[in-house]
Amino acid sequence: MVKMKYFRYFPWGLQLLLFLLMVFTLISSAGVIISSVFTKITGFTPQQLAAINPSSPTALINSAVMIQGLSSIIVFLLSPLLFAYLSTPRPAQYLGLRLPGKPIHFVLVIFIMLGAMPVLEKIQELISYINFGSYGQSVKAAQEVSDNTFNAFLTMNSFGSFLKVFCILAIIPAMGEELFFRGVLLRFAKQKSSNMLLPILFTAVVFSLTHSNIYGYLSIFFAAVLLAVIYNLTGSILCSIIGHLFFNGTQIVLTYMGNFNPAIKTFMGTNSVPVYLVAAGAAVFVISFYLLLKNKTPLPDNWSDNFTPEELYQKPD
Numbered sequence: 227m228v229k230m231k232y233f234r235y236f237p238w239g240l241q242l243l244l245f246l247l248m249v250f251t252l253i254s255s256a257g258v259i260i261s262s263v264f265t266k267i268t269g270f271t272p273q274q275l276a277a278i279n280p281s282s283p284t285a286l287i288n289s290a291v292m293i294q295g296l297s298s299i300i301v302f303l304l305s306p307l308l309f310a311y312l313s314t315p316r317p318a319q320y321l322g323l324r325l326p327g328k329p330i331h332f333v334l335v336i337f338i339m340l341g342a343m344p345v346l347e348k349i350q351e352l353i354s355y356i357n358f359g360s361y362g363q364s365v366k367a368a369q370e371v372s373d374n375t376f377n378a379f380l381t382m383n384s385f386g387s388f389l390k391v392f393c394i395l396a397i398i399p400a401m402g403e404e405l406f407f408r409g410v411l412l413r414f415a416k417q418k419s420s421n422m423l424l425p426i427l428f429t430a431v432v433f434s435l436t437h438s439n440i441y442g443y444l445s446i447f448f449a450a451v452l453l454a455v456i457y458n459l460t461g462s463i464l465c466s467i468i469g470h471l472f473f474n475g476t477q478i479v480l481t482y483m484g485n486f487n488p489a490i491k492t493f494m495g496t497n498s499v500p501v502y503l504v505a506a507g508a509a510v511f512v513i514s515f516y517l518l519l520k521n522k523t524p525l526p527d528n529w530s531d532n533f534t535p536e537e538l539y540q541k542p543d
Contacts, residue, residue: 232312232313232314232315233309233312233313233314234314234532235532238414238417238418241313241414242414244309245305245309245410245414248305248308248309249301249305252300252301252304252305253300253301255300256300256301259296259300260272260275260293260296264289264292264293264296268285268289270285270286274286275289275290275293276371278290278374278375278378279374279375280374280377280378280381282378284381284383287378287379287381290375290378290379291379291390291391291394291395294379294394294395295393295394295398298399298402298403299398299402301406302402302403302405302406303398303401303402303405303406305406305410306321306402306405306406306409306410307321307405309410310405310409310410313532314532320409320413321409321410321463322408322409322457322461322462322463322525323409323462323463323464324461324462324463324464325462325464326460326461326464326465326523327460327461327462327522327523328521328523330517330521331460331462331465331518331521331523332464332468334514334517334518334521335456335460335465335466335468335469336468336472337511337513338452338456338469338511338514338515338518339452339469339472340472340476340507340514341506341507341508341509341510341512341513341514342448342449342452342473342507343473343476344499344503344504344506344507345504345508345511346445346448346449347445347499348499348504349444349445349448350439350441350442350444350445351497351498351499353441353443353445354369354441354497368438368440369439369440369441371438372439372440375438376439379391379395380395380477380478380481382478382482382485383485388478388482391478392475392478392479395474395478396471396474396475396478397471397475399470399474400467400468400471400474400475401467401471403433403470404453404457404463404466404467404470405463407429407432407433407450407454408429408453408454408457408463408466409463411428411429411432412425412429412454412457413529413530415428416529416530417530417531422458425454426451426454426455426458427451429450429454430447430448430450430451430454431447433446433447434446449473453466453469453470454466456469456518457525458524458525459518459522459523460518460522460523460524461523461524461525461526461529477494480493480494481494
């Protein structure tokens with residue numbers, strides 16, 4: 227009986243091809259589930275799900291939220307976990323699932339993201355003022371669809387709905403997207419680069435393109451760069467997961483709190499980020515990032531290798 231080798235024994239190109247095929251298969255499976263099985267269960271068509279807004283029926287919004295969560299689990303969470311399991315006998319180490327070198331990293335990461343949030347929001351606001359010329363109407367229409375969908379997802383009328391939305395829009399994406407983009411794709415890119423700059427930029431571009439927020443592409447790109455840098459400086463993808471979770475979760479929490487606090491609701495409904503908030507955020511970011519640099523425990527130079535130095539001497543033919 228022939229024992230199948232782990233994927234790590236295969237050439238880099240074949241490993242990448244296997245990962246992409248796995249992702250394609252899972253995306254196709256998710257599409258089939260959404261277009262047939264889930265549609266039959268909910269009674270809603272894909273066209274109805276794609277056109278939701280805050281005024282849509284609650285049942286339709288709930289169905290769309292559940293589909294979003296199911297898609298995130300299948301594509302972004304399952305694919306890196308399955309690929310890591312098939313690639314190496316140490317899947318957790320492969321994905322960077324280890325504690326950071328210093329516990330303070332978790333605290334610093336939260337403050338880094340807290341400071342970055344108003345700055346990134348301001349960048350998105352400024353992008354929205356750009357005149358896209360002949361493409362302006364189509365860009366605006368696409369952005370409105372994205373905003374309507376996101377705002378519909380944030381329609382939380384009970385604590386139970388808040389927990390559901392927080393899990394689907396904050397926890398699942400934070401885990402899945404970090405494992406997918408920083409755990410697997412960044413690793414692939416680093417194996418073909420002598421430094422971290424190009425892998426970080428490459429994965430940030432791919433990350434931003436997977437989001438439908440046109441005005442937010444640049445902000446999402448910077449956020450992805452920051453999350454990859456956090457992973458590199460702490461040596462733990464858990465830190466980038468915490469940062470991602472805090473970034474996504476803060477807006478969800480504030481939106482829910484706005485149901486009970488008119489001041490928070492007004493603040494969340496404004497389209498302009500105050501300059502003083504941007505300045506304060508930049509200050510918090512700079513201080514926190516400086517402290518992280520002073521306390522860094524970065525990834526080792528050989529972190530993306532398929533084999534440890536000891537294994538290289540006992541690698542099978």
